[in-house]
Amino acid sequence: MKALRWHGTGDVSVDTVDDPQILEPTDCIIETTLTAICGSDLHLYDGYIPTMEDGDILGHEFMGRVVEVGSEVQNLKKGDRVVVPFPIACGHCHYCNTDQYSLCDNSNRNGEMQAEAYGYAAAGIFGYSHMLGGFDGGQAEYVRVPYADVGPMKVPDSLTDEQVLFLTDIYPTGYQAAVNCDIEEGDTVVVWGSGPVGLFAQISAKMLGANVIGIDREPERLRMAEQFAGSATINFEDEDVFEKLKGLNDGRGPDACIDAVGLEAHGLGLTGAAQKVEQTLKLQTDRGTALIEAIQSCGKGGTVSIPGVYGGVINHFNIGAAFGKGLTFKMGQTHVHKYIKDLLKHIEAGDLDPSYIITHKAPLAKAPELYETFRDKKDDCVKVVLDPSWNDDHEVEVRTQKVDAEA
Incomplete structure (x- = not known):
């Protein structure tokens, strides 16, 4: 598959890597339909977050369709369309049971690294350093999602990918x-x-x-x-x-x-x-x-x-x-799982259309140049989304949003 990988400060590229595999019976595999570049990804790009390694796959705002499920997954099946919260949560520890999902005790497989720096370990996060679990991120054609019965949330076909994508992070x-x-x-x-x-x-x-x-x-x-x-x-x-x-x-x-x-x-x-x-x-x-x-x-x-x-x-x-x-x-990382269902209702009711903030949309192949565009705020760039299904030579789509003056 194709995936965006970090190679050092200011150095990312779209490379061919192995497809993800089911590693635990509670995993699922998602085929990514949309993914986004987040402002916190720029902290990785600019070299400010420690414990990154050459070849790490970036991205924690992503959604897609389930293409494979582990043997113990009960809530999802092949073909389900889902958004995936950026923090990874086990669903049964003290913190998950008290709706503090980003503080999960069990999802950060490198928790001792974070505990050394911060005193205690919090949840793992997709594509965000080895201190936070070393998980492959979602700026890729496919993603392995741990604890598949806890994180991914099915979304209705009445809403577009662009309308629901930001439930993964920035809206919550x-x-x-x-x-x-x-x-x-x-x-x-x-x-x-x-x-x-x-x-x-x-x-x-x-x-x-x-x-x-x-x-x-x-x-x-x-x-x-x-x-x-x-x-x-x-x-x-x-x-x-x-x-x-x-x-x-x-x-x-x-x-x-x-x-x-x-x-x-x-x-x-x-x-x-x-x-x-x-x-x-x-x-x-x-x-x-x-x-x-x-x-x-x-x-x-x-x-x-x-x-x-x-x-x-x-x-x-x-x-x-x-x-x-x-x-x-x-302060702290977001307990996305706590809010995501209620926020989906706001979108369904038409209280807001989150897709309004998208200014740039492009194929995954254009991600390296758009990291720079986003960081430097070129072309009035506010939010970049990437569509892995678009051909590599597809032009970057730049949008100028307008809303009614009474909105």
Whole structure:
């Protein structure tokens, strides 16, 4: 089969590799019909996530049709069309039994590597380093899926692949980020980042009753925040974010802040330059520009929710501000299994069409060039999906989304 493999920082290629095989009786094999490049894949591409190895198959946002099932699989059969949550969960440990699926005790087969760095091991993740299990990812024609009775969810034929693909990660991730804010009707929630996760966090916060502000500097992303999520927006290159936000709610500031950026946040001025230099010199592993600003901007007694991926240590973390203002932090990988069925109902009801955020669609063969396009935000790129069934010479489809001004 063809699969996208990592060979080092900034070096990925589509190669011919062996087809996956059933290894455990609880496995299934999926023929991939759509897969996506996630913002957290860029952390692998840029070399910030440790324990990657030459030849690793990338990708954790994927869906497809079941082509083979293990002897103990009860809930799936050949031909079923499914979306696959990015964290792998066993379904029966303490954490799975309490709906904390991304903390599964049993799915990370290299758990000792993560425990050495973090104290304890969490769930395995498709295509996301050996510290998180070393599982082959979904940017491939076929994928082996462990615990097939627990993860894959069948989807109705009435919905297209593009409408349901993002149930695998970014829609539940944005939704969990909003849920973590404990939103009450009329709360003000500010989201740093209007990329895919930030957009879903914004639309989810609005659906939960919040007044939402999205922050970014890319015009296309700000436009999507306004039109897709119905957010007010701030371009952080044009306005002082803290000064703008501290006047909200009669000077109380935001009720909650969401960092949907993570470890490669861009900043301005001396602070932004210092963050980048310190990461380059390995004086810190992660750039925390967005998180630091969210902590500073959040109102007293507020919540800082962090769906943006962090992998290690950041400097200039103002724990004094967090303590002094009595902030609550909620963060972590998404418990996709917990939310996926309810979010599917929102799509079926027409509450939103997640496919709106797709700006680039291409065959798998074009993945290496589109990693660069996505990272560098060329061609107003917000979200890339890959169709392994398209011929290698199929042109990249670039979309310009428009919605009704009243949406």
